[in-house]
Amino acid sequence: MAQDNLTPDSPETPESAEEFWDERYGQRDRLWSGEPNAALVRxxxxLSPGTALDLGAGEGGDAIWLARQGWRVxxxxxxxxxxxxxxxxxxxxRVADRIDWQHHDLGSSFPSGSYDLVSALFFHSLHDMPRERILRRAADAVAPGGVLLIVGHMGFPSWETEPRPGIEFPSPREVLDSLELADGPGGEWEVLVCDTHEHPETDPDGCPAVRVNYTVKARRRRH
Incomplete structure (x- = not known):
């Protein structure tokens, strides 16, 4: 899954999402920085380390960082x-024993179990994907007392001159509403964050740039 942006290296999009990402990762020895996403760290x-589910783990930067903090991922x-x-x-x-790597097309299969943290960061795709249904399954996988964390882009980067048609970037409120969480007084969930934030980036020419992202964070109450 996309961990950072939706700009493919080739104008040709392979037939399936799995082919697209396998081909894209195969073009380079490392596609992403290897560092954890700043939103995840923040x-x-x-949070007390427990069990975590990382959806769209990519090359493992977030999962490895979580494991180093004491999480079982x-x-x-x-x-x-x-x-x-x-x-x-x-x-x-040296954290291989703390991470279980699983291959899933999340639209048709999903990791079993419940988790103290479920994260879906920059969960975008150039292909059709039942995103809302997947994120609702992510919420279902949060254990009582656990946290759901969703972070995404609000749009294409400013330097993208030919954005892909048909790609939707929901607002944080739209993401939260689509989760259909029972929040509010007496509800099952407590919404901790539902907001946008600016993230500094570097454009392809090496110049400083800013991109607007959103964060949705909610805790499942213990009853």
């Missing part, structure tokens, strides 16, 4: 190329 500050991705690479990085980081 929003997990103060289940990391799922569509691309076997990315998962193999992530497993190798986890071995290098």
């Amino acid at each position: 929003e997990t500050d103060g 289940t990391a799922a991705d569509l691309s076997r190329v990315a998962l193999d690479r992530a497993a190798a990085h986890a071995a290098e980081a």
Whole structure:
């Protein structure tokens, strides 16, 4: 899954999403930085390590960081190329025993179990994907007392001159509403964050740029 942006290296999009991501990861030895997403670091500050589910794990930057903080992580991705690479990085980081790498097309299969943290960061795709249904399953996988964290882009980067048609970027409120959580006084969920924020980036020419992202974070209450 997309961890950072939706700009493909080739104008040709392979037939399936799995083929697209396998091909994209196969074009380089490393596609992403290997560092954890800043939003994950920020929003997990103060949480006690437990079990975590990382959806769209890519090359494993977030999962490996979580494991280093003491979490036991289940990391799922569509691309076997990315998962193999992530497993190798986890071995290098000496946290391989704390991460279970799982291959899933999340529209048709989903990791089992419940988790203290479920994260879906930059969960976008150039292909058709039942995103809302997947995110509702993500919410269902949060254990009592656990946290759901969803982070995404509000639009294409400013330097993208030919944005892909048909790609939707919902607002944080739209994401929250689509989850159909029972929040509010006496409800099952407590919404902790539903907001946008600016994230500094670097454009392809190496110039500073800013991109607007959103964060939705909710805790499942204990009853």
